[in-house]
Amino acid sequence: GENVEQHPSTLSVQEGDSAVIKCTYSDSASNYFPWYKQELGKRPQLIIDIRSNVGEKKDQRIAVTLNKTAKHFSLHITETQPEDSAVYFCAGNGANNLFFGTGTRLTVIP
Amino acid sequence: KAGVTQTPRYLIKTRGQQVTLSCSPISGHRSVSWYQQTPGQGLQFLFEYFSETQRNKGNFPGRFSGRQFSNSRSEMNVSTLELGDSALYLCASSLVKGEGEQYFGPGTRLTVT
Secondary structure, eight states: OOOEEEEOSEEEEETTSOEEEEEEEOOTTOOEEEEEEEOTTSOOEEEEEEETTOSEEEETTEEEEEETTTTEEEEEEOSOOGGGOEEEEEEEOGGGSOEEOOOEEEEEEO | OOOOEEEOSEEEEOTTOOEEEEEEOOTTOOEEEEEEEETTTEEEEEEEEETTEEEEEOSOOTTEEEEEOTTSOEEEEEOSOOGGGOEEEEEEEESSTTSSOOEEOOOEEEEEO
């Protein structure tokens, strides 16, 4: 089945700096890659997703890039703010189900 | 539109007991997936139901089972509870199986003593 690896597990950045989280996947048939944000004590919520026919997608300060050949995709957050502090999960849809990475705890230092 | 709901929100059980958790998806969503969330392990896929049929199952022992009813509500059952089963159990519903946004419920926090 699909195996999604995510790095780093923790990331601290100064407010205003950029943050990058990287994921790799194993199933070449995967064609949908969402990113979820989970704030402390809350449920995961989708923040951006990308399909395999697109190399990059941007939504305000958030962007995701996908390299199908290398089987990796990344989340980029620019001009980070304290409210970006959360755990971020990447996922891939191998075998028609979402398989999640182990999460990245992002801390934005004011 | 009402979101995904899960009951109960908190549960304390002792080893050897069994437990049933419930999930009500967003109206119109036919796909319900279950995940186990533990610190350091992220979200681990348990199983997915679509139109009352289990489509996929993750790498969990047979003590973990589930079902889906005709109204798309889903239950998961864990028998012979072990200490390691303590976790947050999340369900998520979606319109389309396999892709598209999954909407998560608030989770059931299970503690096994």
